[in-house]
Amino acid sequence: MNATRRAILAALAAGPVTGPALADRLDVSRAAVWKQVESLREAGFRIESGDDGYRVESVPAYGAAAIEFDLDAPYRIEYHEEIGSTNDRARELAEAGEVGMAVVADEQTGGRGRLDREWTAPSxxxxxxxLLRPNRPPSAVPIYTLAAAVAVTRAAREAGADARIKWPNDVLVFDSRESAPETEISRDKLAGILTEMEGEADRVSWLVVGIGVNANIDAEALPSGATSLRAEVGDVDRRVFLQRVLEEFASLTSEAGDLRNVLEAWRDHAATLGQRVRVQTPTETAEGEAIDVRFPGSLVIRTEGGERVVTAGDCEHLRPSGSE
Structure with a gap:
């Protein structure tokens, strides 16, 4: 979407505005404004023209212009009906010098999770x-993964799903119909986060945070152990859902903010804290009760031998001792 069209959408999001006012504000001709408005109509926006100017009556369901419309987050959207991997595309944009981008797809044909595991990503x-270029050291990058998990969880809970986070970044859904104790092991996976970066010892060159949410997908189309918003609460407006994720993430990771605040937000939605867990790292296994999370995202486990701090690994929630 070109800059003029994006600026027109931003202006229309605030309410009706006349063609001459838009032309003056954007320093373009009235004919250029009309042309861009017509392009937006062709893209699915219903834009009416009255005495008070142009006004948006309805927005298309999904797509770059639709997601950017009234989005309160500093990201430009690149949309694809189908793509191999949004993370791969974001890395290409990073190498080209872009920043502040969100690559969005209806379907991924080559999606992947941690450790290059396959990730089903249907329409x-x-x-x-x-794609970000945060003014932070590489050591702080894990906190962005936690922030993305919090953003997805908040959006899912707004949609009605009982979403919580398994350390560090898997978003799970619990069955709200069950009166399970707090120590109940987790249910099905709704979303995952995959973060990639390039940098030097003291700075991040670029950071890509990949977010995958099973939204309007039949449960039968997903692998065992996964669920979707459709299966849990019914279909959601993907445009609004993604906007909420982007807005929450931007708020949590603002350059002017304190990234340590992400930890408290993560704790508020954690399924892992208080659970008996087993974390497998490349070199060892830690088992015990998960009691806290520390900056930039390490898990603190109370084991028989004392407290252990784990920075990365596969986390498994275990059934409480004595349970079936």
Missing amino acids: GGVWASL
Whole structure:
């Protein structure tokens, strides 16, 4: 979407505005404004023209212009009906010098999770990768993964799903119909986060945060152990859902903010804290009760031998001792 069209959408999001006012504000001709408005109509926007000017009556369901419309987050959207991997595309944009982008797709044909595990990404999901250039050291990068998990969880809970986070970044859904104790092991996976970066010892060159949410997808189309928003609460407006994710993430990771605040937000939605867990790292296994999370995202486990701090690994929630 070109800059003029994006600026027109931003202006229309605030309410009706006349063609001459838009032309003056954007320093373009009235004919150029009309041309861009017509392009937006062709893209699915219903834009009416009255005495008070142009006004948006309805927005298309999904797509770059639709997601950017009234988005309160500093990201430009690149949308694809189908793509191999949004993370791969975001990395290409990073190498080209772009910043502040969100690559979004209706379907991914080559999606992947951690450790290059296959990630099913059919049409109807929310598949997005954010390209950032944060003024932070590489050691702080894990906190962005936690922030993305918090953003997805908040959006899912707003949609009605009982979403919580398994350390560090898997978003799970619990069955709200069950009166399970707090120590109940987790249910099905709704979303995952995959973060990639390039940098030097003291700075991040670029950061890509990949977000995959099983949104409007039949449960039968997903692998065992996965669920979707459709299966849990019914279909959601993907445009609004993704906007909420982007807005929450931007707020949590603002350059002017304190990234340590992400930890408290993560704790508020954690399924892992208080659970008995087993974390497998490349070199060892830690087992015990998960009691806290520390900056930039390490898990603190109370084991028989004392407290252990784990920075990365596969986390498994274990059934409480004595349970079936």
